[in-house]
Amino acid sequence: xxxxxxxxxxxxxxxxxxxxxxxxxxxxxxxxxxxxxxxxxxxxxxxxxxxxxxxxxxxxxxxxxxxxxxxxxxxxxxxxxxxxxxxxxxxxxxxxxxxxxxxxxxxxxxxxxxxxxxxxxxxxxxxxxxxxxxxxxxxxxxxxxxxxxxxxxxxxxxxxxxxxxxxxxxxxxxxxxxxxxxxxxxxxxxxxxxxxxxxxxxxxxxxxxxxxxxxxxxxxxxxxxxxxxxxxxxxxxxxxxxxxx
Amino acid sequence: xxxxxxxxxxxxxxxxxxxxxxxxxxxxxxxxxxxxxxxxxxxxxxxxxxxxxxxxxxxxxxxxxxxxxxxxxxxxxxxxxxxxxxxxxxxxxxxxxxxxxxxxxxxxxxxxxxxxxxxxxxxxxxxxxxxxxxxxxxxxxxxxxxxxxxxxxxxxxxxxxxxxxxxxxxxxxxxxxxxxxxxxxxxxxxxxxxxxxxxxxxxxxxxxxxxxxxxxxxxxxxxxxxxxxxxxxxxxxxxxxxxxx
Numbered sequence: 001x002x003x004x005x006x007x008x009x010x011x012x013x014x015x016x017x018x019x020x021x022x023x024x025x026x027x028x029x030x031x032x033x034x035x036x037x038x039x040x041x042x043x044x045x046x047x048x049x050x051x052x053x054x055x056x057x058x059x060x061x062x063x064x065x066x067x068x069x070x071x072x073x074x075x076x077x078x079x080x081x082x083x084x085x086x087x088x089x090x091x092x093x094x095x096x097x098x099x100x101x102x103x104x105x106x107x108x109x110x111x112x113x114x115x116x117x118x119x120x121x122x123x124x125x126x127x128x129x130x131x132x133x134x135x136x137x138x139x140x141x142x143x144x145x146x147x148x149x150x151x152x153x154x155x156x157x158x159x160x161x162x163x164x165x166x167x168x169x170x171x172x173x174x175x176x177x178x179x180x181x182x183x184x185x186x187x188x189x190x191x192x193x194x195x196x197x198x199x200x201x202x203x204x205x206x207x208x209x210x211x212x213x214x215x216x217x218x219x220x221x222x223x224x225x226x227x228x229x230x231x232x233x234x235x236x237x238x239x240x241x242x243x244x245x
Numbered sequence: 246x247x248x249x250x251x252x253x254x255x256x257x258x259x260x261x262x263x264x265x266x267x268x269x270x271x272x273x274x275x276x277x278x279x280x281x282x283x284x285x286x287x288x289x290x291x292x293x294x295x296x297x298x299x300x301x302x303x304x305x306x307x308x309x310x311x312x313x314x315x316x317x318x319x320x321x322x323x324x325x326x327x328x329x330x331x332x333x334x335x336x337x338x339x340x341x342x343x344x345x346x347x348x349x350x351x352x353x354x355x356x357x358x359x360x361x362x363x364x365x366x367x368x369x370x371x372x373x374x375x376x377x378x379x380x381x382x383x384x385x386x387x388x389x390x391x392x393x394x395x396x397x398x399x400x401x402x403x404x405x406x407x408x409x410x411x412x413x414x415x416x417x418x419x420x421x422x423x424x425x426x427x428x429x430x431x432x433x434x435x436x437x438x439x440x441x442x443x444x445x446x447x448x449x450x451x452x453x454x455x456x457x458x459x460x461x462x463x464x465x466x467x468x469x470x471x472x473x474x475x476x477x478x479x480x481x482x483x484x485x486x487x488x489x490x
Contacts, residue, residue: 080365091364
């Protein structure tokens with residue numbers, strides 16, 4: 001028996017998120033089905049980031065145990081041949097049998113993309129949130145700095161979830177504009193449910209002038225979801241980096 | 246009666262190309278249907294580039310005549326409200342009643358994108374051709390120079406079409422690699438049917454070492470489609486620029 005780690009890229013548009021659920025196809029259920037068919041063993045993967053419905057990833061992590069004789073590095077090719085075009089493995093390797101992707105220190109990078117132009121652009125629609133209102137990116141940059149460091153992010157956590165500890169360490173949040181694209185990049189040791197999308201929705205309010213950059217202090221201190229801005233749409237969010245420390 | 250010019254962006258993935266045809270939805274047929282419903286007049290657009298099935302555009306051009314009182318600049322908003330997410334107008338304005346987009350001098354830019362990595366990336370699959378083989382981009386750059394200038398491009402024209410004059414003026418062909426993406430950008434006064442895709446397929450053969458850059462001279466001189474490389478897949482091609490001179 002060996003434990004295999006997969007790096008998984010997907011376009012989340014047509015999935016009900018990562019995690020297996022009774023209704024609707026998920027990334028996890030497709031992986032389990034294709035691995036079970038390939039290896040002729042009942043496989044259940046353990047995912048690192050349980051991304052939401054519609055969220056994308058370049059490099060989510062899944063591990064599973066198998067008795068297969070297929071060399072670990074070759075599994076990615078064999079599995080890709082069975083996976084649909086919107087889920088593709090970017091690499092596979094053997095890891096220690098004790099390795100659990102949610103029980104070890106990691107650094108994740110998320111990017112939230114806004115396509116900001118007068119008219120929506122079809123080729124951007126799946127991977128960026130379209131908005132035609134003007135944003136002051138300098139204000140958004142200033143506001144983003146308030147998120148850096150260790151804070152209680154309870155105001156930036158969906159009320160649909162129950163976690164005891166809402167303190168998280170965010171290493172870096174940057175906002176950049178390049179032509180019609182605004183990208184919010186957040187790097188941290190862990191994120192709460194919907195945290196990046198609520199941060200993005202709040203930064204957009206700052207960019208539009210509905211909130212001041214220094215309001216971020218008050219919103220963090222409130223520890224109340226209703227103090228922050230709206231949850232930005234899922235399509236704009238992509239998990240772009242995953243590093244085990 | 247006034248003549249209106251639309252700048253049309255689309256994701257060609259789900260369409261049988263620009264031009265109306267008996268089977269399958271086309272960009273043109275969707276525009277005609279939405280304009281007819283919006284303006285309550287029978288509208289038939291005239292397109293500038295009749296792009297192939299699966300090819301994308303940021304800025305194709307369509308003109309039509311109408312008696313509407315909607316201000317020309319506002320038509321883009323009204324029409325976008327009726328169009329599907331994969332076809333969106335990027336601007337509308339009134340033009341001279343004699344303006345015909347295929348009977349006037351223009352400069353078009355096409356980009357052919359190759360996603361060149363070990364594994365396919367889901368978020369690239371719709372707008373780039375995936376290839377895992379190594380390409381020598383310097384060789385491709387050298388080969389691309391042979392296309393610049395005025396040449397008989399008969400070897401780079403699909404045999405499915407019948408045009409008398411296969412001489413075209415190509416201003417510029419450049420090949421660039423940025424991380425995993427190779428982009429072939431061709432700028433010219435006009436292109437034959439499948440010309441950019443055959444140029445891309447031939448440049449890929451050069452990049453793989455199956456042809457030499459100087460073979461381009463021989464292939465052009467042959468005036469025979471079978472002398473050139475394969476037609477590269479449609480998904481990699483996007484019409485990115487349109488300028489009337």
